[in-house]
Amino acid sequence: MAMSRTFVLVGLILCAGFSQWPNEKQVEVAGLIYSMATDGYDYQPGDSVRMRYRIINPREDTVIFRFRSLPYADFAVNSGAVWRSTYATLPLCWDLKLSPEDSTEAFAVWDMHDSEGNLVAPGVYECSGVYRYDEPEPYPLAVEIRVLDSVPEPRTSGADSGIALHISKSLSTGSWVVQCRVKREQRLELTVYSSTGIPVIRLWQGRMTPGNYQFELNTASMNRLPAGVYYLRLGAEGFTTGQRLVLIR
Numbered sequence: 001m002a003m004s005r006t007f008v009l010v011g012l013i014l015c016a017g018f019s020q021w022p023n024e025k026q027v028e029v030a031g032l033i034y035s036m037a038t039d040g041y042d043y044q045p046g047d048s049v050r051m052r053y054r055i056i057n058p059r060e061d062t063v064i065f066r067f068r069s070l071p072y073a074d075f076a077v078n079s080g081a082v083w084r085s086t087y088a089t090l091p092l093c094w095d096l097k098l099s100p101e102d103s104t105e106a107f108a109v110w111d112m113h114d115s116e117g118n119l120v121a122p123g124v125y126e127c128s129g130v131y132r133y134d135e136p137e138p139y140p141l142a143v144e145i146r147v148l149d150s151v152p153e154p155r156t157s158g159a160d161s162g163i164a165l166h167i168s169k170s171l172s173t174g175s176w177v178v179q180c181r182v183k184r185e186q187r188l189e190l191t192v193y194s195s196t197g198i199p200v201i202r203l204w205q206g207r208m209t210p211g212n213y214q215f216e217l218n219t220a221s222m223n224r225l226p227a228g229v230y231y232l233r234l235g236a237e238g239f240t241t242g243q244r245l246v247l248i249r
Contacts (some may be wrong), residue, residue, distance in 0.1 A: 021052055022240050025143050031059045032098075036129045036141035039233070040240045043147050045119055046112055047244075048193070048231065051075055053129030053141070054105040057098040065096040066135040073106035074140075075129045082114050082125065096133070106131065112147065122147045162186065165234050167243050176217040176245060178232065182208045189235045190215065192245070200225060203232075222247055 021037035028034075033056040038049055053073060057063050077083040085108045098104060106129070112120055125147060130140035162183035169176050178190065190203035203215045217232075225247060233242035 022235065023143050023145065025141055027139070027141065029139055030136065032057055032063065034139045034141055036127070036143055038127055038143055038145055040242075041145060043112070043145060045122065045147055047242075049110040049112060049127065049145060050193075051108045051110065051127055051129055052105055053131065054103055055098065055131065056103040057100060060100050062100065063098045064135075065098065065131070065133040067095065067133050072132050073108075073129065074132055075106075075108035075110075075127070077110060077125050077127055079126070079128065082120060083110055084115070085110070104131070120147060163188070163234070163236055163239060165241060165243075167232060167245075176232075178203065178215040178217060180208075180213045180215070180234070182210055182213065185209045186237045189233075191233050191235070192217070193231045193233060194225075194228070200230070217245075 021039060023039070023041050024035060024037035026033055026035045035052075035054040035056065037052045037054075040049075043049060053075070072086055075085045096104065108129070110127070114120055123146070125145055126142045127145055128140055128142035130138050132138055163186075164181040166179045167176060168179075180188070180190070182188070185207060187207050189205045191199050191205075192201040192203070193199050201217070201221055203217065204213075227247050230245040230247060231242050232245055234240065
């Protein structure tokens, strides 16, 4: 029998990095694993697209990446024709050593505007990332995303996600009410992100049994945050969706 549960949360403030990267591509080259990922597949115009490029060393020996200039990471949309973000990586050194089972990663956030500041049109876009070094040869990777012209349909891995999400705002308390209906047991995560892609409040992380759940994102939680645009993101097994939240003081 399905159960109904209500959670009133003061909010857990997070300092950690991004937690889920459902849209990921990995390749193995010379014993190293290269990965490029975004935090979703389908986006509405104006959403933030969070990107991660990662190199993992599963080998038994240490790998040294050599730089003859300042180390930097390069992220681009449509090979830079739409948008590009290049920045120096830390630590600032000429050699980057990757020990066995170690990894290095870089992040970027695309606000869905082109290099001239115009909001991009709906369509399919290619998001790519790479570390720029001289030895061994850099290995860029890309994944595709879709910018929709309407509210995105839930994306699943070939089967119904078994999840329904609804968000409303209480006129009496000013709190956001997040309602989640789960049809089958699975692991879920509900997280509020800032407009720059930083997770700031975690509402839930763990397994949910079938039932109706209600979370209250109350004023005590949101008063800790500055005014601005935030994004509530629901991540599940083969499914991701979200909604924009505007905090006004």
